[in-house]
Amino acid sequence: MGPRSFYVYILASRIGGTLYIGVTNDLIRRVAEHKSKLIESFTEKYDVVRLVYFEEFDDPENAIGREKRLKKWNRAWKIRLIEENNPNWDDLYPGIGGSQI
Incomplete structure (x- = not known):
């Protein structure tokens, strides 16, 4: 977790459940926001709060590019990853x- 890191992450509702892919520069804060369900969103509606995968990048362009590519993948590829x-x-x-919420 470097000082200028960017993350692509995948949240899941449960094993084999609904998936959400996002990008952030503060993984702990962003996942906490999803888990707290304070913001009405896709993740709140479908209870997608389990952090099951993430990658770290040194710059935002690479992180955003990876997020866009992963979002285009079919479900089987995401599950395999x-x-x-x-x-x-x-x-x-x-x-x-992250603390337990």
Whole structure:
């Protein structure tokens, strides 16, 4: 978690559930916002709050480009990407320094 890092992340409602792909420069804060459900949004409506995958980038252009490419992937590819790195679809949020919400 570098000082000028950018992140592409995938949230899931549950194992094999609804997926959400986003980009941020503050992964802990952004996932906390999703988990708190204070903002009416897709993630709030479908309970998509489990951080199951993320990538770190040094600049926003690469992060945004990766987010756009991932959003175009078919569902099977996204699931394979998650399961290659996180086979149990564990919530990675506590492991990056996020508190339980």
